[in-house]
Amino acid sequence: MATRTAAFYTNPLPCKHLEDYKLKHGLNGYRSLQKFLRATLNGRTSVKMSEYLIARCISCNGSQGRIFLCLVCSSFSCSTHILLHARSKISHDIAVDIERSELYCCMCNDQVYDPDFDRVVVSKIIMDMPSKTLTLEDNTRRSSKRRKLNSAVDLDLKKIEQLALSKDGRAKSCYPPGLRGLNNLGNTCFMNSVLQALVHAPPFKNYFLSDRHDRETCGKRSSDRLCLTCNMDAIVLSMFSGDRTPYNPAQFLYSCWRHSTNLASYEQQDAHEFFISVLDAIHENDRNEGSSNEENSGLEGRKAFIDWVFSGMLRSDLICMTCGFTSSTYDPFLDMSLDLNTTPVNLADRSITSKESTRRSTLLGCLDLFTMPEKLGSDEKLYCENCKEKRASLKQMSVRRLPLVLSLHIKRFEHSAVRKLSRKIDWHLPFPFTLDMTPYLSSSIISSRIGNRMFSFDSDEKDTAEFEIFAVITHSGRLESGHYVTYLRLRNQWYKCDDAWITEVDEEIVRASECYMLFYAR
Amino acid sequence: MSVSNDDSMSPQSQLSSHFFGDLLDSIIVDVASECHRIARLGLDRQLEKEEEELRLSTQARVNVADLGNSGETNSKYVVDIFGQTHPSVASEIFECMNCGRSIVAGRFAPHLEKCMGKGRKARVKATRSSTAAQNRYSRGSPVATNSPYSNSTGTNRLLNGTPGIAGEEYSNSVIEEP
Numbered sequence: 001m002a003t004r005t006a007a008f009y010t011n012p013l014p015c016k017h018l019e020d021y022k023l024k025h026g027l028n029g030y031r032s033l034q035k036f037l038r039a040t041l042n043g044r045t046s047v048k049m050s051e052y053l054i055a056r057c058i059s060c061n062g063s064q065g066r067i068f069l070c071l072v073c074s075s076f077s078c079s080t081h082i083l084l085h086a087r088s089k090i091s092h093d094i095a096v097d098i099e100r101s102e103l104y105c106c107m108c109n110d111q112v113y114d115p116d117f118d119r120v121v122v123s124k125i126i127m128d129m130p131s132k133t134l135t136l137e138d139n140t141r142r143s144s145k146r147r148k149l150n151s152a153v154d155l156d157l158k159k160i161e162q163l164a165l166s167k168d169g170r171a172k173s174c175y176p177p178g179l180r181g182l183n184n185l186g187n188t189c190f191m192n193s194v195l196q197a198l199v200h201a202p203p204f205k206n207y208f209l210s211d212r213h214d215r216e217t218c219g220k221r222s223s224d225r226l227c228l229t230c231n232m233d234a235i236v237l238s239m240f241s242g243d244r245t246p247y248n249p250a251q252f253l254y255s256c257w258r259h260s261t262n263l264a265s266y267e268q269q270d271a272h273e274f275f276i277s278v279l280d281a282i283h284e285n286d287r288n289e290g291s292s293n294e295e296n297s298g299l300e301g302r303k304a305f306i307d308w309v310f311s312g313m314l315r316s317d318l319i320c321m322t323c324g325f326t327s328s329t330y331d332p333f334l335d336m337s338l339d340l341n342t343t344p345v346n347l348a349d350r351s352i353t354s355k356e357s358t359r360r361s362t363l364l365g366c367l368d369l370f371t372m373p374e375k376l377g378s379d380e381k382l383y384c385e386n387c388k389e390k391r392a393s394l395k396q397m398s399v400r401r402l403p404l405v406l407s408l409h410i411k412r413f414e415h416s417a418v419r420k421l422s423r424k425i426d427w428h429l430p431f432p433f434t435l436d437m438t439p440y441l442s443s444s445i446i447s448s449r450i451g452n453r454m455f456s457f458d459s460d461e462k463d464t465a466e467f468e469i470f471a472v473i474t475h476s477g478r479l480e481s482g483h484y485v486t487y488l489r490l491r492n493q494w495y496k497c498d499d500a501w502i503t504e505v506d507e508e509i510v511r512a513s514e515c516y517m518l519f520y521a522r
Numbered sequence: 523m524s525v526s527n528d529d530s531m532s533p534q535s536q537l538s539s540h541f542f543g544d545l546l547d548s549i550i551v552d553v554a555s556e557c558h559r560i561a562r563l564g565l566d567r568q569l570e571k572e573e574e575e576l577r578l579s580t581q582a583r584v585n586v587a588d589l590g591n592s593g594e595t596n597s598k599y600v601v602d603i604f605g606q607t608h609p610s611v612a613s614e615i616f617e618c619m620n621c622g623r624s625i626v627a628g629r630f631a632p633h634l635e636k637c638m639g640k641g642r643k644a645r646v647k648a649t650r651s652s653t654a655a656q657n658r659y660s661r662g663s664p665v666a667t668n669s670p671y672s673n674s675t676g677t678n679r680l681l682n683g684t685p686g687i688a689g690e691e692y693s694n695s696v697i698e699e700p
Contacts, residue, residue, distance in 0.1 A: 186631030430579030
């Protein structure tokens with residue numbers, strides 16, 4: 001079984017003693033140990049040589065505390081006498097902590113790590129698990145196709161940008177192209193904020209700027225002339241036209257209201273809801289258009305471009321707490337809605353440092369919360385195929401595949417069923433400008449379930465999991481009424497897009513703002 | 523249970539105390555071993571990043587507060603980066619694509635609502651609000667249309683009052699044009 005170096009761990013350099021051991025014994029020691037490994041449900045693996053006898057130290061016959069098994073002579077020593085053993089025998093340096101299956105170097109007096117050892121451990125775990133629990137899936141070839149398309153589109157964009165700049169004298173080419181205010185048409189700041197974020201999402205805008213949506217053929221096909229993609233195309237091109245006077249997204253509003261009649265009203269609305277509704281509409285449109293579109297180049301299988309830009313895959317694992325049987329399901333997502341941790345932390349209870357109590361109230365904390373194993377209630381017992389009856393279960397989410405553009409939505413409302421009130425949570429949520437999603441990938445999460453062993457699981461990611469922020473939608477005000485503003489990062493400068501007003505702002509203003517939706521791109 | 527002196531304990535207490543000590547030791551080593559592994563394999567980078575994130579943002583908030591919170595106020599009378607100023611209600615006029623009338627941009631939405639027959643009386647019941655917010659994973663928070671944010675229950679409709687009023691806070695008072 002070949003191991004790839006997964007992105008999520010760094011392989012520590014072996015100490016001299018471990019190196020010498022490997023040279024001399026190779027994997028023989030590990031392999032002969034393998035049959036004695038036993039995995040427990042909480043992710044720990046132990047070495048159990050005998051069902052009946054307790055391991056005892058050869059020096060003192062004690063069996064308490066940490067017991068080590070020498071990998072050279074298979075003798076047991078307790079932590080007090082392990083050093084004695086290593087000193088008395090030449091090159092009996094490497095041992096295994098039998099409780100935890102961790103390598104120990106007696107000379108360095110420290111725990112050491114070897115991916116080959118971890119691989120042996122993990123293989124045993126997989127062998128022992130109830131059938132078909134851990135899936136080791138092959139990489140699909142989709143990611144490489146996507147990258148090809150990406151680079152082709154990027155080249156087109158450079159051409160478009162040049163064009164945009166040379167067109168209009170008012171282009172004010174010292175400012176990035178595409179920067180343009182949007183008039184508020186009457187409580188439409190929710191729409192304006194979403195449009196600003198979309199128009200500046202690199203793959204999204206590139207699609208339109210490279211003329212991939214042909215308004216000519218589209219308009220003819222759709223008899224009632226309702227095509228949100230066409231409208232979006234018009235908006236993107238207008239934004240990048242070089243004209244800096246505020247644009248009126250009236251046609252777009254009209255089309256949106258015709259498409260989603262339930263949102264068609266003059267009142268303040270939720271930006272996130274609007275965002276999803278727009279993506280849905282364009283997606284629907286894409287599908288209806290069929291495959292007779294001219295610009296099919298590179299998009300084999302006609303993957304809808306919305307999916308190509310925004311769609312990722314989530315993995316949800318249901319783990320039986322009795323036998324460890326895991327059933328996994330995969331769901332695509334266009335954005336991730338993250339809960340804020342609203343459970344009060346009782347500071348008097350334990351000596352929690354102030355750092356810990358704010359732990360959950362950062363974006364990374366929200367992502368931690370999202371991927372934390374959740375114990376399902378006693379009234380929610382699920383049927384376990386292995387145990388053949390209903391058992392208490394754990395549920396854990398992780399990201400199987402990341403999209404090109406990661407949209408995060410912060411659920412800033414809490415609903416009290418008792419008082420039948422909804423309230424906005426307006427804590428400040430710090431968020432990073434560079435986001436590394438590696439710890440939230442399925443490969444990392446699965447690995448953490450079995451003691452963080454070095455092994456690549458279920459990894460569909462050959463591309464980087466590092467993202468850079470490019471847009472933030474903030475909301476200020478109360479639940480019932482407030483104002484949305486988008487901050488955009490273009491060419492390393494932050495701009496505030498407050499309806500028709502575009503101003504330059506310092507990055508600190510953005511950091512201090514109350515984010516509602518965050519947009520990251522690779 | 524607090525133990526001061528071994529001699530004063532019964533053999534049973536001694537034994538249980540001993541076991542407890544063993545268990546405690548084992549747990550402590552468990553935690554130490556796990557953390558050691560996490561640190562060595564570089565899996566704790568997130569923690570450092572998070573601390574950095576917190577530090578930067580706390581600093582930012584302090585600085586912004588010092589500047590008198592200029593970031594969040596409505597800067598309606600300010601000149602934008604292109605050197606333009608705009609009135610608080612967009613004054614451009616264009617044609618409504620539904621009825622053909624000339625409408626002021628800032629009043630377009632309320633006009634369109636009436637024009638399309640989507641006024642309060644004619645409003646279609648929200649279909650999205652019926653999907654439970656208790657989905658295993660909710661993609662877009664299903665909200666009732668009345669409030670900017672809400673959970674799936676219809677109780678939120680009560681809070682919001684009439685939409686027109688909520689709108690007043692942001693844009694200037696709207697006089698409906700027939």
